[in-house]
Amino acid sequence: MSLLKFASMTCIALTLGACQSMFQPSAPKPLAFTNDASEQVKAGCTGQECPLVNIDTLHFADEPKLDALIEHRLLKMTVNSPEEAMAPSLNAYREQFLRTADSRNSTYLQAKVREQHDDLVIVELSSYLDTGGAHGMPGRGFINYSRKEHKEVTLQDMLLPGQEQAFWGAAKVAHNNWLISSHYGSDPEFVKNWPFEKTPNVALLKDNVALKYDVYSIAPYSEGHVELKIPYSRLKGILKPEWLPAKG
Incomplete structure (x- = not known):
């Protein structure tokens, strides 16, 4: 069965209108949302x-599920080992971190x-978690x-059944394009030491699908979060x- 025919049959199997593009002209x-930003230092500390x-x-007043999801995902990013328990809320995380943190330790969480x-x-x-070393550890999602x-x-x-391998094949092509544009493609040592990997960070943007990588995954720390x-x-x-x- 051809891939095009399979996709068409998949659409027929779904409810009426489900296969219409979510990318509509109108x-x-x-x-609407509001920002909630705060910075707090350890009580009694100066300097x-x-x-x-x-x-x-x-905060999305009309989408409480999105609010809860954002808080959960930010809290998940604070867990640095399988043995570490996730705080029940951002406020609890703030209090816990400040209570146990040493000098020069800091943490930063952002949703935008x-x-x-x-x-x-x-x-x-x-x-971003800074424990006083040469540099902190950033994360993205x-x-x-x-x-x-x-x-x-x-x-x-997002994917049609059985198409995960094909998706990562397309991602590998994008990775090769990045290697060429960043001039790393002509460096065999770089290609050997920093091979392509999958990432859980996938975004359905308006003009393309973006993949964001953590530092040290497909490039050195100095390259930051490759996209x-x-x-x-x-x-x-x-x-x-x-x-x-729809235009595609």
Whole structure:
């Protein structure tokens, strides 16, 4: 069975209208949100080396599920080992960190709206933990939130059945393009030491699918969070039709 025929049969099997592109010409009004930013140092401490917690998050009055999801994902980014328990709330995490942190320790958590388009709100998550070493450890993540379904859209939700390998094949092509554009492709030692890897950080942006990588995953710390971009044109027959732009 051809891939195109399979995709068409998949659409027929779904409810009426489910295979219409989520990328509609008349996008809904952006979802309103407020920023909630705070910075707090350890009680009774003065000077430049006081432990501090900086939290910059978002609140969506009309989407409480998204609020809860953002808090959960930020808290998950604070867990650094399998034995470490996740704090029940951002406030609890702040209190716990400041109570136990040593001098020069700091932590930073941020949620920001990367894009709003069509049915989706794309939230980018950032973390940074400094324990007084040469440099801190940053982290990144994405939430693809469907306003229509009131839930996160995962990679498995995006893909047609059996297409995960093809998706990562397209990602590897994007990685090769990044190697060439960054001039690392001509360095055999770099290619050997920093091979392509999968990442859990996938975002359905308006113009492409973005993959964000943690430091030390496919490049040295100095390269920061490498972001690969896959054109939607490469993902026909891989993504479910509703996640492809209508113009495509």
